[in-house]
Amino acid sequence: MLPTVRELLADQFSAADPLVLAGHSRLGRSVRWVHSSEIYEISPLLSGGELLLTTGLGLAGVDAGTRRHYLREIAGRGVAGVAFELGRTFDAMPPEMVAEASRNGLPLIALRAVVPFIDLCRAANTEIVSREVSALRLLNELARDVTKELAAGNGLAHLLARIGAATGCALIVTSGNGALIAAHGVDDDRSAWAAVEAAVASAPIRARENNWGTLTAGPGSVLDEATLAQVLEQSAPSLGLALTNSSAPTGRPQLAAMTLLADLLDGKPIRQADLKVRGTAAGVPALSGRILVPVAIDAPDARIAARLLDTAAKELGRPGLVGEVHATTYGLLTVERGGADAVGAAVRVLRKSFATNTVDGVTIVVGDPCEFTAVALTGSLQATRAALRLATLHRRDRLAGSPISTCRELATELVVESLPESERTRLIATTVAPLIAWDATHHSNLSRTLEVYLRHGASPTRSATALHIGRQSLYQRLDRIRELLGYDPSDPALAGTLLLALCAHRLAAVG
Missing domain, CATH: 3.30.70 (Alpha-Beta Plaits)
Structure with missing residues (x-):
């Protein structure tokens, strides 16, 4: 919610005719405060996030090395940028200062029109305070909404949806051992882990006085990083409470x-x-x-x-x-x-x-x-x-496409596992061995195609959908399977035997 250097230059500083000389890629930095100073040794007084205004009076008469040192020290404090009013100390920014700012990724701005610093500071800081008030309002409203979700007994999914509506970015919950627990604003696990890798902010989740896991925000938030971090910090305890409440009764x-x-x-x-x-x-x-x-x-x-x-x-x-x-x-x-x-x-x-x-x-x-x-x-x-x-x-x-299975769906696997190893080997060798050999040589997956086909009642439409291929591609695979096996695998009399053999091969390959 804090304004960026770019936003302030385009709005509150427009009358000063600003020109960015260095640090163009860092103009998206949030500005926490704007103030002016002519002190040469100003850097120890800076805490980061400031946009510093100066006429350069403290640099009058010093050599190029000293001017470089001035900017290097300021950049080391994590300021958002430095703006010099031209015409008093410098008619144009010395090239060594532009080079030093560029080397340190520090936005260096030349103010080509004279506007009293007090006016610039008042306008910019009023905007900053206004946005901070908006951020506090956002945090208060979010806290109220999350409390309502907790009171209603809703779980992680509802809480993340509420928080995600405020942040406008992906939110990921991971446990202490690194497992992916819940996610909002992503399509699948791969997208969730990509958001974690590109994390903008995160906060620890505590449950029953223990560090349970982490709440992570991916890129693309409508909030600035500082406000986003505040939202996560405020919301993480509610997630911990939800996790605690989700436990079974004790005693x-x-x-x-x-x-x-x-x-x-x-x-x-x-x-x-x-x-x-x-x-x-x-x-x-x-x-x-x-x-x-x-x-x-x-x-x-x-x-x-x-x-x-x-x-x-x-x-x-x-x-x-x-x-x-x-x-x-x-x-x-x-x-x-x-x-x-x-x-x-x-x-x-x-x-x-x-x-x-x-x-x-x-x-x-x-x-x-x-x-x-x-x-x-x-x-x-x-x-x-x-x-x-x-x-x-x-x-x-x-194969099933769901995290929920039943014993009756897994009956084939249970039967196969109960068979002696010699019987499983014989079953595979006498039915689908040519198919397995072809897959190994050609890096194909015809054995899985056949298992999906049989599990879907030999329906081409359902099987093609499950395999995410077109029906014509499925027909081509089935033709190849018939050619390799030397018999028609869609024969109803063979369905049970083939499923057992294919299941035995799959379990052996994974186990």
């Missing part, structure tokens, strides 16, 4: 939930009566007789995962059980009995929850529905854990 219920989930995942025998008592102790007494859908989440921070599950449970309108076991967050969502698709219902509320709390670096797997018995819960939770490991390690979301 005995949370400990009971974590212990129960850990025992179920370990397959420990639990009597039905004890299961009901432990569910009640975990804060969810009404699980008996309901359909439960397990969910496993890998996230940069357990509080993010807990927030996603909590939002999903509220959307379903029924209590859920959430706990962290071995750095992975698990949950049990309660779905209405008699519904046509309990898994689909869980996926829908999780997608809505994910959209409300948009974050990156999260992988979610929805397990198979089960009854409220220890045996059923153990089997379903263990399968969900295995599926999450596959989804995280092997990045199956590249």
Whole structure:
């Protein structure tokens, strides 16, 4: 919000007929204050950001080296620029001063018309104060808006949108370990990291007295750097509060939930009566007789995962059980009995929850529905854990196009992983080996093309869209695949076998 050297020269200084002699590339510097001085040893009194006006009286009669030293010292204080009124000490700026200013990237301006410095300072400083008042108003209004978002229980996505409306630039939240958590004003992860690399300002985010991460502003803000830094500094604590509030409840219920989930995942025998008592102790007494859908989440921070599950449970309108076991967050969502698709219902509320709390670096797997018995819960939770490991390690979301997967979607991977190594090798060798050899020799990816084609029901339109290619290009690839394999891979009788073989190859390549 502070005016730049360029803006002041074009407006408040126009009557003085300014001419920029050096530092043209630095005219975008913000000016914090404008004042005049004829003292030669002025540099120790400068703190940075000033536009200094002088007639050069303190340089009268000194040699070229002394004049160079004068400008070099001033440039070292980080001033916005120096403007000399011509006609008193200098009829024209000495060339060595122009050269020194240029060498130091210091805007050097010649004022060719005489205007009292008091008039220039009054006009410029009035503009600066006016803009500072506007900046304070902006900060106050933003603080009010962010407080409203927090009071409404909204997450990072809403807060970043509010802050982004004020800054007009990309905003990125990263965790302490460098993971990308959330972003506003960018299209994808690559753009987010590009904004971080070109950061204009940043501020630490603290949560529960710890340095949790960083809020970074990319280039292109409508605010000057100083005001932008103020906005980030003011907003970072609110983000820390949002992260703290997003955590699951602590205390005995949370400990009971974590212990129960850990025992179920370990397959420990639990009597039905004890299961009901432990569910009640975990804060969810009404699980008996309901359909439960397990969910496993890998996230940069357990509080993010807990927030996603909590939002999903509220959307379903029924209590859920959430706990962290071995750095992975698990949950049990309660779905209405008699519904046509309990898994689909869980996926829908999780997608809505994910959209409300948009974050990156999260992988979610929805397990198979089960009854409220220890045996059923153990089997379903263990399968969900295995599926999450596959989804995280092997990045199956590249095929699915979503951070949310289900155990039934990952059934092929789970089956392949359960096969002996010799059986996987035989399966690949007898089905898709020629395709894999061609990909290795020609640096192509026909094996992935075929897997996408089969996963999309052999539909050319859906497959081409998923691969981001035209249908004609897809047909050409399929022709090449048929030629290499020697048989038609679209034969329905071969679909299951080919998917298993292609999945075995993909998992082996990534693993």
